[in-house]
Amino acid sequence: MVYDEENILLMTPGPVPFHPRVYRAMSRTVFHHRTPEYRKTFTECVSMMKEVMQTRNDVFIFTGSGTSAMDAAIANCVSPDDKVLNILGGKFGERWAEITETFGAKSIPLDIEWGKAVKPEMVSDVLRKEPDIKFVTICHNETSTAVLNPVQEIAKITSKHGKIFIVDGITSVGGDYVYPDKWGIDILVTGSQKCLGCPPGLGMIMVGPRAWDIINKRKRIPSYYVNLRAYKKAFEKSSETPNTPAISLIYGLHEALTMILEEGYENRVRRHRLMADAVRKGMEALDLQILAEKGYESNTITALKYPEGIDDSAFRKGMQKHGTLVAGGQNHHKGKIFRVAHMNIIAEREILLLLAVAGLVLREIGFECESGAGVSAAQEVFLKNLK
């Protein structure tokens, strides 16, 4: 078989393709972590992470996937009697509500139809009606629907009402604009295996001063492992983590962040936006419809609706047979949509391949479309960008 697990194009929303430089960095011999040598690597990682997160606030790195950082956000800040406005609209917006309830706080859900973005006035309405809400959570780039929520606009409202704003940037940080300090985000979380380009297993959290005020005043933090007070103490004392870190992943992250900064923040975001534009135009040229509400399309992932009669499993198996892995829909979107991620080192070559293979597979499974039209449309996007 030509295309196997080691030789396939991952266009899934994490893990994504990782650069060989990152794998090489991870393959080096593991050194002990309570040493000046490791501390240097780790401290550099934290400062590069701050640069990529566009923040001067504290940033901590957990051993754990992105959800570990989400867990930390709620465990450290939210007390059992607190009211939290959880903006839903997809699987990951909903995850905040699940974690909120896990820690015994009162979740006030703001339901949004999957595929639509939250609008600022919806948030103001709830905050006016429920003035004792203390926290607002949101998923910036909702991976289950490929919707980019207007976090900058929502931050204006949460700031005006004096709420603590907690944002999941797991599929936006490193791929699209996120400015926590400028916008007024108190807690921002992300994960290694998406736009940051490092294999799965690290969760990052940015903690701003207003969140620290709350964390510092709490009598007890109901977590031993993701306890931010312990993380801050260990870092301030000796630039370390309280427990053994995932040393090989830190080596990988160091290389991945170095590559991001070599490319440059602005260039990287512009590249991700260009790739997203090419995917959208290419897929539309294949007669597929984008799920996300117009004007709120994600720049790191695209969700496409299946046309009538196209079977999800036949399509995705066909894609895989030709060496390209894409993701299906989640929850009630299962079988109705598929999702392609364009994160990290996905660029022109991969987008053109994706669209060529998608055109071929659609025809193979009986959908009448102009099979090369996706490639042509994407080429036009790239050519226009040269001008």
Ligand SMILES: Cc1ncc(COP(=O)(O)O)c(C=O)c1O
């Ligand atoms: C937006 C978003 N939030 C949270 C998560 C959960 O992250 P993890 O699977 O790394 O725990 C994901 C994973 O796909 C995601 O895309």
